[in-house]
Amino acid sequence: MRRFRRTAALALAGLLTALTAGCGGSASGGTTTLVLGDQVKGLQTLLDASGVLEDTPYEVDWAQFQGAAPLFEAVKAGSVDTAIAADLPTLQAISGGVPVTGVAALRSTGESVAVVTQPGSPVRDVADLEGKDVVVSSAKGSIAEYLLVRALADVGLSYSDVNVRYLLPTDAQAAFSSGQIDVWATFGVYGVKALDGGARSLVTGEDGRTSGIGLLSAATASLDDPAKREAIADLLTRIERAYAWSREHRGDYVTAFAETNRVDEATAATLVDQGNDRLEPIGPEVVDAVQEVSDTMTDVGSLPSGVDVASSVETSLYPGPAGQS
Numbered sequence: 001m002r003r004f005r006r007t008a009a010l011a012l013a014g015l016l017t018a019l020t021a022g023c024g025g026s027a028s029g030g031t032t033t034l035v036l037g038d039q040v041k042g043l044q045t046l047l048d049a050s051g052v053l054e055d056t057p058y059e060v061d062w063a064q065f066q067g068a069a070p071l072f073e074a075v076k077a078g079s080v081d082t083a084i085a086a087d088l089p090t091l092q093a094i095s096g097g098v099p100v101t102g103v104a105a106l107r108s109t110g111e112s113v114a115v116v117t118q119p120g121s122p123v124r125d126v127a128d129l130e131g132k133d134v135v136v137s138s139a140k141g142s143i144a145e146y147l148l149v150r151a152l153a154d155v156g157l158s159y160s161d162v163n164v165r166y167l168l169p170t171d172a173q174a175a176f177s178s179g180q181i182d183v184w185a186t187f188g189v190y191g192v193k194a195l196d197g198g199a200r201s202l203v204t205g206e207d208g209r210t211s212g213i214g215l216l217s218a219a220t221a222s223l224d225d226p227a228k229r230e231a232i233a234d235l236l237t238r239i240e241r242a243y244a245w246s247r248e249h250r251g252d253y254v255t256a257f258a259e260t261n262r263v264d265e266a267t268a269a270t271l272v273d274q275g276n277d278r279l280e281p282i283g284p285e286v287v288d289a290v291q292e293v294s295d296t297m298t299d300v301g302s303l304p305s306g307v308d309v310a311s312s313v314e315t316s317l318y319p320g321p322a323g324q325s
Contacts, residue, residue: 092141
């Protein structure tokens with residue numbers, strides 16, 4: 001079957017009008033269409049470069065966002081079928097009433113999340129943040145916010161000891177580049193570009209400061225649609241194959257990542273090494289780790305209400321690689 005892949009870098013307003021009618025239903029002729037919600041083409045780059053979507057029995061559309069907050073707004077609006085995000089943004093969405101269910105986990109070192117400062121900043125370490133302004137991207141409940149909370153706790157400070165405001169990554173990047181922001185908690189390509197521009201890293205999310213867990217989630221309505229449910233289950237096995245391909249063809253993946261994100265190959269290599277490198281089932285260890293994140297952020301008031309992680313995930317859709325016991 002011929003399939004159509006239309007890459008859409010859509011603002012939420014555009015999604016509400018262009019995609020809502022199509023999500024949850026089928027394309028003409030009865031063909032199922034999945035709208036995959038992504039952040040700055042991270043997942044799309046992997047799946048396109050690996051070629052795992054070339055023979056799907058369903059159609060795939062992409063909807064791109066610069067952060068998890070607008071992505072989950074699109075899920076809430078019924079505009080996308082799946083979402084990929086770190087654990088805390090997913091928890092924030094669930095806590096805020098977004099009808100979404102975690103169906104698989106992703107793993108990274110956590111190094112892609114960082115708190116950075118201007119090269120000439122008087123802030124030399126995390127303890128110096130007391131009483132200072134910190135910009136967090138992209139919104140309340142982002143993985144960068146969790147890193148900030150944990151880093152402050154490690155030096156005996158509370159979240160209320162800093163002045164936090166939230167800014168979407170592209171806006172924060174422009175403000176940081178022009179010197180309007182001194183301290184920025186950010187992630188991914190935004191942090192790497194800041195460091196390439198001379199910023200200093202105060203702390204990163206590695207060494208257990210963050211869980212390193214991301215979640216691939218599906219809209220509840222999409223899981224309730226038998227055709228879409230079957231397509232999502234198939235998609236998960238293809239994502240698994242794509243990550244396996246990326247580990248075996250790192251050079252090709254780095255080149256594709258560099259071209260898509262318009263960065264040099266050295267920067268792309270850093271981002272690939274720091275990013276998710278595998279898909280895995282949501283087992284008890286994942287549930288426990290994400291529950292700790294939920295409890296921590298509920299205690300500091302970042303989450304509007306606590307999330308029972310075990311009841312917010314579905315483990316049967318992706319049991320793991322074929323043949324895994």
